[in-house]
Amino acid sequence: MKWTLGISAALSFGLLAHAQNDTTLPVNYGIVVFPGFQALDVFGPLDAMNLLSYQFPLNLAIIAESLDPVSTKANMNPQNSNFSQSIVPTHTFENPPENLEVLIVPGGIGTRAPTLNSTIDYVAQAFPSLRYFITVCTGASIAARAGVLDGRNATTNKKSWEYVTNFGPNVNWITHARWVVDGNVYTTSGVSAGIDGMMAFMADIYGANATNTVAQGMEYERELDPSHDPFADLYGL
Amino acid sequence: MKWTLGISAALSFGLLAHAQNDTTLPVNYGIVVFPGFQALDVFGPLDAMNLLSYQFPLNLAIIAESLDPVSTKANMNPQNSNFSQSIVPTHTFENPPENLEVLIVPGGIGTRAPTLNSTIDYVAQAFPSLRYFITVCTGASIAARAGVLDGRNATTNKKSWEYVTNFGPNVNWITHARWVVDGNVYTTSGVSAGIDGMMAFMADIYGANATNTVAQGMEYERELDPSHDPFADLYGL
Numbered sequence: 359m360k361w362t363l364g365i366s367a368a369l370s371f372g373l374l375a376h377a378q379n380d381t382t383l384p385v386n387y388g389i390v391v392f393p394g395f396q397a398l399d400v401f402g403p404l405d406a407m408n409l410l411s412y413q414f415p416l417n418l419a420i421i422a423e424s425l426d427p428v429s430t431k432a433n434m435n436p437q438n439s440n441f442s443q444s445i446v447p448t449h450t451f452e453n454p455p456e457n458l459e460v461l462i463v464p465g466g467i468g469t470r471a472p473t474l475n476s477t478i479d480y481v482a483q484a485f486p487s488l489r490y491f492i493t494v495c496t497g498a499s500i501a502a503r504a505g506v507l508d509g510r511n512a513t514t515n516k517k518s519w520e521y522v523t524n525f526g527p528n529v530n531w532i533t534h535a536r537w538v539v540d541g542n543v544y545t546t547s548g549v550s551a552g553i554d555g556m557m558a559f560m561a562d563i564y565g566a567n568a569t570n571t572v573a574q575g576m577e578y579e580r581e582l583d584p585s586h587d588p589f590a591d592l593y594g595l
Numbered sequence: 596m597k598w599t600l601g602i603s604a605a606l607s608f609g610l611l612a613h614a615q616n617d618t619t620l621p622v623n624y625g626i627v628v629f630p631g632f633q634a635l636d637v638f639g640p641l642d643a644m645n646l647l648s649y650q651f652p653l654n655l656a657i658i659a660e661s662l663d664p665v666s667t668k669a670n671m672n673p674q675n676s677n678f679s680q681s682i683v684p685t686h687t688f689e690n691p692p693e694n695l696e697v698l699i700v701p702g703g704i705g706t707r708a709p710t711l712n713s714t715i716d717y718v719a720q721a722f723p724s725l726r727y728f729i730t731v732c733t734g735a736s737i738a739a740r741a742g743v744l745d746g747r748n749a750t751t752n753k754k755s756w757e758y759v760t761n762f763g764p765n766v767n768w769i770t771h772a773r774w775v776v777d778g779n780v781y782t783t784s785g786v787s788a789g790i791d792g793m794m795a796f797m798a799d800i801y802g803a804n805a806t807n808t809v810a811q812g813m814e815y816e817r818e819l820d821p822s823h824d825p826f827a828d829l830y831g832l
Contacts, residue, residue, distance in 0.1 A: 387678070397645055398813060401638035404680060405786065408634055408667055411676035418678040427664070427683045430645055439648035441624070441655040443641060444683040446664045517812060548814035549642065553787075575754060576635060577785035577826045589814045 383564065384459040384489055388419040390500075391445055392477045394432040394468020398549050399494040400445070403462060403556035409572045410560060419455035422447035423476050432467040451480040459489045464552070465496030465515060469522075478503045492544045492559060494552035501545070502526030510540040515548035516589040533595040534587045547587060554581040620801065621696040621726055625656040627737075628682055629714045631669040631705020635786050636731040637682070640699060640793035646809045647797060656692035659684035660713050669704040688717040696726045701789070702733030702752060706759075715740045729781045729796060731789035738782070739763030747777040752785035753826040770832040771824045784824060791818040 387407065389400060410416060422428050424447070431442035449455050461484055468474070482504035485491060493501045498514035501507050502525035513535040514522040523531045532538050537546040537555035539562070546555030557580050561569040573580050624644065626637060647653060659665050661684070668679035686692050698721055705711070719741035722728060730738045735751035738744050739762040750772040751759040760768045769775050774783040774792035776799070783792030794817050798806040810817050 396642065397638045398642035401634045401642075401680070405633065405635035405638075408678055408680075411678035412673060414676070415674040416676045416678045418680075420680065436649060437652040439651070439653045441645055441648035441653045443638070443645075443655075443657065446681040446683065516814065548812075550790075550813045550815040574826065574829060575785075576787050577753065578787040579825070588816070589811065592811060 383414060385415055386417050386419070386455065386457050387460045387462065388421050388449070388455055388458045388484070389462040389464065390451075390477055390480060391420060391422045391428045391447060391464070392466075392468045392471070392474060393429055394466050394471060395428065395430055395445075395464050396466035396495060396549055397430050397443060399464030399466060399497065399552050400462075402550060402553040403492070403494060405576065406553060406556050406560065406572050406578075409575050410564060410568065413568050413571065414564060417455075419449045419458065420445060420447045421449045421451060421454055421480065424450055430466070433471075451476050454480065454484065458484060458487070461485070461488050461491055462556075463491075463493045463497035463500050465494055465499065465518075465548075469496045469499050474500065474503075482506065488542075490542045490544070490559065490563070492546075492555065494546050494555065495548045496522050498522055498545050499525050502529055507543070507545070510543055511538050512540065512543070512545040513538045513547050514545065516587070516593045516595060517548060519593060519595055534585055534590045536581050536587055537584050539584070547589065553578065558584065620651060622652055623654050623656070623692065623694050624697045624699065625658050625686070625692055625695045625721070626699040626701065627688075627714055627717060628657060628659045628665045628684060628701070629703075629705045629708070629711060630666055631703050631708060632665065632667055632682075632701050633703035633732060633786055634667050634680060636701030636703060636734065636789050637699075639787060639790040640729070640731060642813065643790060643793050643797065643809050643815075646812050647801065647805065650805050650808065651801060654692075656686045656695065657682060657684045658686045658688060658691055658717065661687055667703070670708070688713050691717065691721065695721060695724070698722070698725050698728055699793075700728075700730045700734035700737050702731055702736070702755075702785075706733045706736050711737065711740075719743065725779075727779045727781070727796065727800070729783075729792065731783050731792065732785045733759050735759055735782050736762050739766055744780070744782070747780055748775050749777065749780070749782040750775045750784050751782065753824070753830045753832060754785060756830060756832055771822055771827040773818050773824055774821050776821070784826065790815065795821065 664681035
């Protein structure tokens with residue numbers, strides 16, 4: 359654990375140092391996916407980014423263990439439901455995209471699987487050269503296990519609060535937050551909060567006008583107050 | 596056109612007659628996808644349904660022209676962005692699922708493509724035996740072209756209002772609506788409105804408690820007023 363903490367401090371410094379030297383707009387995005395990812399964690403933020411890609415040149419890599427389609431399905435459904443969707447990766451953890459600038463890490467029931475090591479390792483490996491890093495929902499548990507949130511303010515899913523925060527004893531977890539910004543690291547609360555967090559990032563980086571165009575195109579009424587969080591109260595935090 | 600109208604009236608009657616004779620909860624869902632579908636039109640409603648599938652037995656078929664992955668990408672991006680996602684179908688229009696009870700039709704830039712005929716034909720063909728029918732965003736243009744909205748109240752994306760409503764001269768289009776319910780047909784406004792419309796459907800069919808559990812799990816503050824629609828004003832409707 360101590361070794362991890364030492365590395366993560368170096369990684370955090372690397373990320374900030376890199377970002378502060380580059381004033382161009384980020385172009386190259388990546389998102390990791392794993393079995394049992396939460397659909398809206400991925401497609402809420404990406405829908406907004408899809409629309410932004412009509413205003414700015416943007417590339418997306420979808421990064422996974424292999425190039426096989428990755429399902430939202432968890433191993434077992436208590437109702438024996440067969441209700442899931444699969445997304446097609448473009449890159450693997452072994453052959454990730456070059457020059458990645460922004461990495462998005464979603465959450466989902468799959469963050470509780472014992473098979474998540476390659477995802478965690480990839481996040482730890484990618485982080486130092488990133489300009490921006492964004493987690494949605496329980497994706498923060500992946501980031502915490504990768505050691506990249508240590509010493510930072512961060513938030514996560516409110517229903518899964520205890521499960522996630524146990525992975526980050528050296529993270530300053532913020533209970534009442536729709537999203538949290540710490541330097542170039544954005545973390546959001548659960549599922550739909552990813553849309554607000556992504557749009558907050560978008561407004562910071564690409565400007566309020568570009569972001570309003572996106573939100574209006576999505577007919578989405580943005581939450582503008584990052585501390586608005588009825589779900590922290592609902593779940594007794 | 597007159598032939599289409601005649602058929603659609605028969606189809607509408609068929610749907611309602613079928614639904615009124617069946618008091619069981621619907622189990623078998625389908626969603627159509629086509630190149631250039633809007634990601635959130637699909638994955639907003641489906642994320643909510645994914646969570647509901649932990650409370651009720653539910654099956655999902657993803658229905659497309661072929662079993663090849665279907666991309667959110669439209670033919671051209673003005674910024675030369677390469678920013679898209681692909682979903683994997685489970686069924687084709689030629690070999691659709693049997694016993695489909697609920698069909699969801701998303702929108703997106705792809706609704707403007709000249710290659711949409713097979714999607715429109717499938718919707719027209721599937722409609723008579725459905726119990727419930729749901730469109731999101733410009734998906735209403737597909738339903739209008741399939742003739743299944745004729746004589747009904749319906750809504751659609753507010754920015755694309757003129758484009759969509761021109762396909763449905765015999766539809767009673769409602770301008771100020773987050774979503775509209777007419778019998779067993781639910782139509783929603785643009786993109787993110789699909790989440791509110793899907794949850795309204797869910798509350799009607801599976802109950803308020805089940806729906807609140809889903810919304811809380813998504814940390815989503817539902818819009819409960821179907822007539823709340825600042826985007827109708829924004830786009831001058």
